[in-house]
Amino acid sequence: MNRAGDGTPRSGSPTPGEGKNSWLTGTAAWTFVDVSQYLLGVQPTFDGLRLEPHLPAQFTELHIEREWRGVRYVIDARRTGKASLTVDGKPVSGTTVPIAAPGTEEVHVSLNF
Numbered sequence: 110m111n112r113a114g115d116g117t118p119r120s121g122s123p124t125p126g127e128g129k130n131s132w133l134t135g136t137a138a139w140t141f142v143d144v145s146q147y148l149l150g151v152q153p154t155f156d157g158l159r160l161e162p163h164l165p166a167q168f169t170e171l172h173i174e175r176e177w178r179g180v181r182y183v184i185d186a187r188r189t190g191k192a193s194l195t196v197d198g199k200p201v202s203g204t205t206v207p208i209a210a211p212g213t214e215e216v217h218v219s220l221n222f
Contacts, residue, residue: 151175151184158206160194160220162186180209186220193221 146152150162151173158177162168171186194201196218201207209216 145175149173153177154205156205157208158182160184160186160204160206160218162220162222164188178208180213181215182206182218183215184218184220186222189221191221193219195219 148163149171150160150164152159152161158175162171164171166188169188171184173182173184173186175182175184192204194204194206196206197216204220206216206218
């Protein structure tokens with residue numbers, strides 16, 4: 110509670126218009142985007158899910174489950190120093206998991222980075 114100069118209580122904010130709870134201002138949603146798309150590197154594109162993690166060196170393994178376009182993607186990533194991508198056991202060139210075929214419920218992805 111704020112107090113007037115003479116010490117009597119008063120209501121209101123010392124800075125009207127500022128949000129007191131950052132999670133009510135859209136900050137939480139943007140934080141999720143920052144973490145999921147840039148730090149973890151799971152970025153939805155027109156061609157599929159691009160996987161490009163930007164993790165600190167201490168992170169050697171990562172497990173992500175992401176639903177996208179009605180399909181559940183189960184992604185296991187490992188820091189090996191040699192880049193490779195497999196989707197449902199089949200090698201894929203590049204870093205983008207192709208869009209799943211209609212009717213697919215789950216896709217298993219293995220990423221080495």
